[in-house]
Amino acid sequence: MSELxxxxxxxxxxxxxxxxxxxxGHRLSEWCGHxxxxxxxxxxINTALDLLGRCRMLYSYAGEVEGKGRDEDDLAYHRDExxxxxxxxxxxxxxxxxxxxxxxxxxxxxxxxxxxxxxxxKDETLAAIAKKVVKECRYHFRHNAEWVxxxxxxxxxxxxxxxxxxxxxxxxxxxxxEMDNVDQMMVDAGIGVxxxxxxxxxxxxxxxxxxxxxxxxxxxxxxxxxxRLGLHTEQLGFLLAEMQYVQRCHPGLxx
Amino acid sequence: MVDQYLPLWEVFVRSKRGMDHKHCGSxxxxxxxxxxxxxxxxxxxxxxxxxxxxxxxxHIVASQPDDQEAFFEPADDKVYRHxxxxxxxxxxxxx
Numbered sequence: 001m002s003e004l005x006x007x008x009x010x011x012x013x014x015x016x017x018x019x020x021x022x023x024x025g026h027r028l029s030e031w032c033g034h035x036x037x038x039x040x041x042x043x044x045i046n047t048a049l050d051l052l053g054r055c056r057m058l059y060s061y062a063g064e065v066e067g068k069g070r071d072e073d074d075l076a077y078h079r080d081e082x083x084x085x086x087x088x089x090x091x092x093x094x095x096x097x098x099x100x101x102x103x104x105x106x107x108x109x110x111x112x113x114x115x116x117x118x119x120x121x122k123d124e125t126l127a128a129i130a131k132k133v134v135k136e137c138r139y140h141f142r143h144n145a146e147w148v149x150x151x152x153x154x155x156x157x158x159x160x161x162x163x164x165x166x167x168x169x170x171x172x173x174x175x176x177x178e179m180d181n182v183d184q185m186m187v188d189a190g191i192g193v194x195x196x197x198x199x200x201x202x203x204x205x206x207x208x209x210x211x212x213x214x215x216x217x218x219x220x221x222x223x224x225x226x227x228r229l230g231l232h233t234e235q236l237g238f239l240l241a242e243m244q245y246v247q248r249c250h251p252g253l254x255x
Numbered sequence: 256m257v258d259q260y261l262p263l264w265e266v267f268v269r270s271k272r273g274m275d276h277k278h279c280g281s282x283x284x285x286x287x288x289x290x291x292x293x294x295x296x297x298x299x300x301x302x303x304x305x306x307x308x309x310x311x312x313x314h315i316v317a318s319q320p321d322d323q324e325a326f327f328e329p330a331d332d333k334v335y336r337h338x339x340x341x342x343x344x345x346x347x348x349x350x
Contacts, residue, residue, distance in 0.1 A: 038283075039293035039296065142292070
């Protein structure tokens with residue numbers, strides 16, 4: 001990686017953001033028609049569509065930066081598991097509604113603080129995307145913070161399920177704040193965001209909501225990592241198989 | 256699935272060009288904040304408006320079908336309550 005150019009770094013940096021949005025959005029879309037009740041079903045799918053719209057902007061820009069003629073569909077549908085760079089948390093199965101709520105809340109808080117900072121990026125396109133995205137991030141945060149409080153300070157069953165979800169998700173948290181040479185190069189260039197700062201804000205926001213929800217944020221016993229290197233859990237392959245199936249059978253198909 | 260319904264809330268949305276909030280439907284929600292969010296998610300996702308009111312349905316006092324005769328029919332034969340009933344004198348310029 002000693003020959004990493006700024007162009008390579010910007011491509012990888014943008015691709016990672018796009019992968020996180022696509023994979024999380026796809027997991028969320030699995031609730032379509034299965035939401036706990038009609039109104040939340042629509043609410044969840046609105047968020048999934050926001051994430052899909054976000055990944056399209058980011059994939060298009062990544063393709064442009066890469067300069068090899070790949071468009072958003074090539075990047076979303078014609079890469080294999082080892083080429084996907086999303087965090088492991090995003091690809092985990094949707095689980096029950098408590099797990100979806102906690103995973104989404106963790107991602108919402110990360111997105112809110114990350115994209116707020118990315119608005120100041122010296123890369124004009126990323127800054128413009130961030131300014132559009134941060135508005136929806138504020139709504140996602142508000143919506144899921146309410147659910148965290150409702151279920152965390154809810155019935156015996158909801159409290160138990162929330163605690164199980166938190167325990168299940170905690171080992172994937174620290175991966176979201178790892179900084180590698182791509183991050184460092186982007187931060188040094190004034191393009192990227194310092195994830196150490198995002199982490200401090202993430203912890204403060206999560207703890208504030210958890211205090212109201214009477215929930216505890218555990219320190220993970222161990223951390224899972226590797227998503228950005230393409231080393232995924234077994235879950236991602238199944239997700240991609242389903243998501244990419246039509247484009248793999250009929251390359252270039254449009255509707 | 257829920258086996259009991261959450262309270263019903265009536266939703267009023269003001270469109271971008273409108274002056275008034277118009278009734279557009281209802282949502283089920285546990286409290287006011289959730290009702291506002293669901294009203295946003297269900298009724299403004301195609302840019303229908305820029306302001307939302309929600310009110311819990313039980314707080315709306317409505318006239319009943321039985322009130323029809325006593326409430327509304329007496330007004331039907333009182334055409335003089337419309338400005339169009341009166342002839343405007345020729346000398347009056349700005350009406």
